Amino acid sequence: MADIFDLDTPALLPLLPAATRAALLAAGTPVRYRDGALVHARGDRKPGLSIVRSGTVRIGNPGSDGSYTTTSILGPGHCFGEFTIFADLPRTHDVVAIGDVVIDQIPRRRLMTLYHEDPALGFALLCLATRRIHALVEFIEDLRRLPLPVQLAKHLLAMVRRRPAGEAVTLVQDDLASLFGVSRVSIGKALRRLEGDGLIAIGYGRIAVPDREALAAWLAERTVLMPLDPAGPPQLDQ
Structure with missing residues (x-):
């Protein structure tokens, strides 16, 4: 199994206190996916946060020539779907299971209840988003000049x-x-x-x-x- 690469950004769950982490996972529904199964498709608008419980997923999009461009590979504790919750934006990439995967699917309503009740969750999500932006800026700069x-x-x-x-x-x-x-x-x-x-x-x-x-x-x-x-x-x- 390939190591996780996500532009050197952290997983969500390790950023959370134990009680916040437990409450977040309790709000979700674990869904199992077989190898190659589509977890989410580009353009999906159904809001919700997805957290990898076990296994890994590939984030990417197919090309017109049959190729596939991988943006990241995420493992346990990593999350995706924040765009759909906080900005009402569609998903930008396909998410495909690599091997057997369990994803905790958390609907927006449940997530926002926790978000307003527990500042630690909002802080962790903000930290994660900021670090991703920081890593993306660094990565784009490297692509342009190195x-x-x-x-x-x-x-x-x-x-x-x-x-x-x-x-x-x-x-x-x-x-x-x-x-x-x-x-x-x-x-x-x-x-x-x-x-x-x-x-x-x-x-x-x-x-x-x-x-x-x-x-x-x-x-x-x-x-x-x-x-x-x-x-x-x-x-x-x-």
């Missing part, structure tokens, strides 16, 4: 920062190609460039970063703006 190997190195560095030293990340090259909007061939060349410079070790569906400091130093030589390392989520009383 060559692909540098973009990829920056993304890998952000991923390994969130795990123990020496632990490899599990990634599918097709997903990376979709994330950066390039071909699998281009991603393969960028990965081999990084491997040739001794910065990563490529295995079957896995990428290891033997020396994070070396990767950071390589990036420092090729970009004026180094990757930002977001601190942990702020606390409600700060």
Whole structure:
């Protein structure tokens, strides 16, 4: 299973106090989806928040040539659907189950009741939305000014920062190609460039970063703006 990539933004559930988290999940209905099942389609307007309880989902859209562009892959604790609740906007992407998935579907009415009763939920949702905007601005800026190997190195560095030293990340090259909007061939060349410079070790569906400091130093030589390392989520009383 591929590691979660969501532009280095957090899941919703870890941002919540235990009591708020329990109340939120109790307000939802767990729905099971088989591998490849459509959870939501682009254009759906039914309002509600979806939280991944188990498994992973792929967020993306098909292209006219039969290709599929993956925006993100979300795992347990991650959520989607805020557009439909707070802005009455349609869903922008298809959401498809990867393997067996359980999604807690929370209707807008129940969510808004909790939202008004518990400030911790509103704060967490605002924090999540703000961090996503921050990550998107950073990502778009990288796409405009950095060559692909540098973009990829920056993304890998952000991923390994969130795990123990020496632990490899599990990634599918097709997903990376979709994330950066390039071909699998281009991603393969960028990965081999990084491997040739001794910065990563490529295995079957896995990428290891033997020396994070070396990767950071390589990036420092090729970009004026180094990757930002977001601190942990702020606390409600700060």
